[in-house]
Amino acid sequence: MSSIKESAPRKKRNIFFHLKRKYLCIPYGVFLAIFVIIPILLIVWYAFTNEAGTPSFDAAISFFTTPSKWSVLLVSLFLGIQTTIICLLLGYPAAMFLANKKLNTNGILVVLFIMPMWINFVIRTGATRDLLDWIGISGGKYPWTATLVGMIYNYLPFTILPLYTTMLKLDRSQMEAAADLGCSPFKVFYKNVLPQSLPGIISAAEMVFMPVMSSYVISDTLSEGKITLFGNSIYLNFTNSQWNTGSFMAIIMLIIIGITMIITRRFDRGDAAQRRGGGLW
Numbered sequence: 459m460s461s462i463k464e465s466a467p468r469k470k471r472n473i474f475f476h477l478k479r480k481y482l483c484i485p486y487g488v489f490l491a492i493f494v495i496i497p498i499l500l501i502v503w504y505a506f507t508n509e510a511g512t513p514s515f516d517a518a519i520s521f522f523t524t525p526s527k528w529s530v531l532l533v534s535l536f537l538g539i540q541t542t543i544i545c546l547l548l549g550y551p552a553a554m555f556l557a558n559k560k561l562n563t564n565g566i567l568v569v570l571f572i573m574p575m576w577i578n579f580v581i582r583t584g585a586t587r588d589l590l591d592w593i594g595i596s597g598g599k600y601p602w603t604a605t606l607v608g609m610i611y612n613y614l615p616f617t618i619l620p621l622y623t624t625m626l627k628l629d630r631s632q633m634e635a636a637a638d639l640g641c642s643p644f645k646v647f648y649k650n651v652l653p654q655s656l657p658g659i660i661s662a663a664e665m666v667f668m669p670v671m672s673s674y675v676i677s678d679t680l681s682e683g684k685i686t687l688f689g690n691s692i693y694l695n696f697t698n699s700q701w702n703t704g705s706f707m708a709i710i711m712l713i714i715i716g717i718t719m720i721i722t723r724r725f726d727r728g729d730a731a732q733r734r735g736g737g738l739w
Contacts, residue, residue, distance in 0.1 A: 505705035537609065541670045542663050549662060550655075550659075553622040557622055621655065668715050678690060692711065
């Protein structure tokens with residue numbers, strides 16, 4: 459009888475705790491509805507209506523029948539892929555270096571690599587423009603190079619951070635076992651380190667590719683207006699009161715981002731979160 463009496467209050471406490479957790483989700487749900495769901499619905503409404511508010515596919519027809527808009531989209535895709543690849547090639551060894559506790563003993567280097575993220579985005583871009591002008595890579599002469607350098611500089615910290623946090627969790631014992639069994643350093647990296655760091659690579663790619671696709675400040679500032687990206691086109695449509703065309707292009711952007719997330723998540727098996735480790739070395 460005593461055990462039955464004790465289980466009843468415990469059951470009530472569990473139910474109360476479960477209800478409290480449910481109530482804690484309410485602010486998040488309200489925030490999500492106001493700042494995410496409703497704006498997306500408004501974008502869809504503007505995209506498939508005309509200025510009079512009646513249903514219309516004029517914006518979609520205009521987008522698919524205008525070659526200049528397609529060329530802007532292709533240029534943005536190419537720049538996004540190029541920036542992502544270069545950031546991964548530069549950020550991966552940097553993250554390995556930062557995760558090496560023998561080389562990075564006090565963590566100051568991590569702060570130095572991440573510090574640009576704390577500076578205002580517009581200030582960073584303006585400083586990059588002045589630096590490129592000083593070394594002779596101005597946007598007037600080399601608009602693509604200047605824009606690419608600006609993208610890499612602004613988004614390289616977003617590449618290093620997820621790679622660094624992933625490499626801190628790598629299982630050191632697996633690498634030591636592979637080396638003891640006679641694997642070369644390249645095989646240890648290819649067969650062990652690279653697969654374990656794949657979640658970090660995917661996160662880094664998403665954090666670079668998506669913002670580059672929708673960016674317009676960097677290209678507009680560093681190329682001196684000579685390179686127009688998809689984000690620039692959306693911005694110009696909205697500033698020129700072409701809400702329908704701008705909204706439809708925003709939907710295209712959301713679709714591309716969704717497809718990118720689906721493709722990248724197919725490579726992520728999700729088992730890296732279960733690994734344990736205290737650092738790469």
